[in-house]
Amino acid sequence: MEHRALGRSGLRVSKIGLGTWGLGGDFYGPVGEDAAIDTVRAAIDSGVNLIDTAPAYGDGRAEELVGRALNGLRDSVLLATKVGIVRKGKRIRRCLEPQSIRTEIEGSLRRLKVEAIDLYQIHWPDPDTPLEQTMETLLRIRDEGKVRHLGVSNFDQVQLEQTSSLGRIESFQPYYSLLGRAIEEDGTLDFCREHEIGVLCYGALGGGVLTGKFGDRPSLPEGDHRHNFYPYFAEQVRDAVARVLREVRAIARVHGAEPGHVAAAWAADSPGITSALIGAKSVDQVSSNALAGELVLSPEERERLDRASEAIEEAREQEQ
Numbered sequence: 638m639e640h641r642a643l644g645r646s647g648l649r650v651s652k653i654g655l656g657t658w659g660l661g662g663d664f665y666g667p668v669g670e671d672a673a674i675d676t677v678r679a680a681i682d683s684g685v686n687l688i689d690t691a692p693a694y695g696d697g698r699a700e701e702l703v704g705r706a707l708n709g710l711r712d713s714v715l716l717a718t719k720v721g722i723v724r725k726g727k728r729i730r731r732c733l734e735p736q737s738i739r740t741e742i743e744g745s746l747r748r749l750k751v752e753a754i755d756l757y758q759i760h761w762p763d764p765d766t767p768l769e770q771t772m773e774t775l776l777r778i779r780d781e782g783k784v785r786h787l788g789v790s791n792f793d794q795v796q797l798e799q800t801s802s803l804g805r806i807e808s809f810q811p812y813y814s815l816l817g818r819a820i821e822e823d824g825t826l827d828f829c830r831e832h833e834i835g836v837l838c839y840g841a842l843g844g845g846v847l848t849g850k851f852g853d854r855p856s857l858p859e860g861d862h863r864h865n866f867y868p869y870f871a872e873q874v875r876d877a878v879a880r881v882l883r884e885v886r887a888i889a890r891v892h893g894a895e896p897g898h899v900a901a902a903w904a905a906d907s908p909g910i911t912s913a914l915i916g917a918k919s920v921d922q923v924s925s926n927a928l929a930g931e932l933v934l935s936p937e938e939r940e941r942l943d944r945a946s947e948a949i950e951e952a953r954e955q956e957q
């Protein structure tokens with residue numbers, strides 16, 4: 638598995654990372670504790686060294702399970718978690734107030750069972766807290782040695798600029814896949830390239846749609862909420878998703894690979910991307926997904942995928 642420099646941090650991350658949202662057990666349907674722990678360990682066995690989690694995933698459950706999985710393996714991985722989504726029962730809100738950050742960092746360190754987190758990312762912007770206050774607190778926490786590097790997620794270009802003017806960030810975590818390529822146009826990807834900020838993209842499988850396993854008429858079991866976050870299960874984009882999947886499947890066949898490998902490899906090797914965070918809930922999934930790290934798409938194949946992915950934008954425009 639290729640490793641790439643993360644910004645100017647000096648860290649080198651695998652081009653396929655492990656996403657642990659699913660391990661929270663409350664968004665992607667249930668997952669057992671042993672299965673979750675085995676998934677994290679299998680990722681490491683497959684050459685993945687970047688593990689992304691968040692307190693919001695299962696209200697601390699994903700971090701807790703990652704912490705247990707890393708018993709004795711801490712030095713094999715770079716641990717990335719987040720701050721700024723606060724849950725109280727079913728109520729979820731964005732909060733980057735200094736005191737809240739202080740509470741969150743202690744919770745993450747305790748659940749992950751580590752003395753320091755390698756990459757601490759703002760999960761979502763909080764419009765009610767001045768960024769100056771947030772960054773001041775985060776920079777202090779970094780100086781105290783509780784986190785090694787800072788990053789942000791789901792920011793627009795203006796927010797990236799503001800944050801960078803307050804302190805060094807090493808990473809940006811946006812949504813990016815064959816089904817959603819906004820960062821190519823909205824200035825964020827260009828900003829990161831210019832300022833040597835690493836880009837860890839999420840959702841390269843479109844929440845699982847691009848594995849092809851849902852068929853052309855995706856339906857989800859009760860308790861599975863991914864369609865609330867990823868809009869690719871909706872009727873309006875069904876034909877466009879099917880068009881992308883046709884191309885993905887055809888290219889996968891030529892390589893003797895799975896459709897998901899093609900989607901993940903496309904994202905991980907797109908210009909400006911440092912690592913594609915791929916979510917997994919089982920040993921089989923994570924071991925398979927790591928194979929995407931070995932798949933090299935030709936320029937012609939990338940072009941075919943690029944063309945097919947335009948169908949999504951067209952479907953969106955027709956909707957409006």
Ligand SMILES: NC(=O)c1ccc[n+]([C@@H]2O[C@H](COP(=O)([O-])OP(=O)(O)OC[C@H]3O[C@@H](n4cnc5c(N)ncnc54)[C@H](OP(=O)(O)O)[C@@H]3O)[C@@H](O)[C@H]2O)c1
Nearest residue numbers: 656657658659790839840841842843844845914915916922
């Ligand atoms: N910063 C943010 O706001 C943000 C937002 C979203 C995600 N993320 C991060 O990015 C990571 C990746 O995104 P994601 O997990 O939402 O979506 P994703 O990677 O596009 O899809 C992951 C899901 O696809 C299915 N899957 C994965 N590998 C598979 C395989 N080989 N075969 C069949 N199905 C497979 C699994 O669900 P099933 O088995 O249940 O189908 C898995 O949970 C997250 O886990 C999280 O760490 C961050």
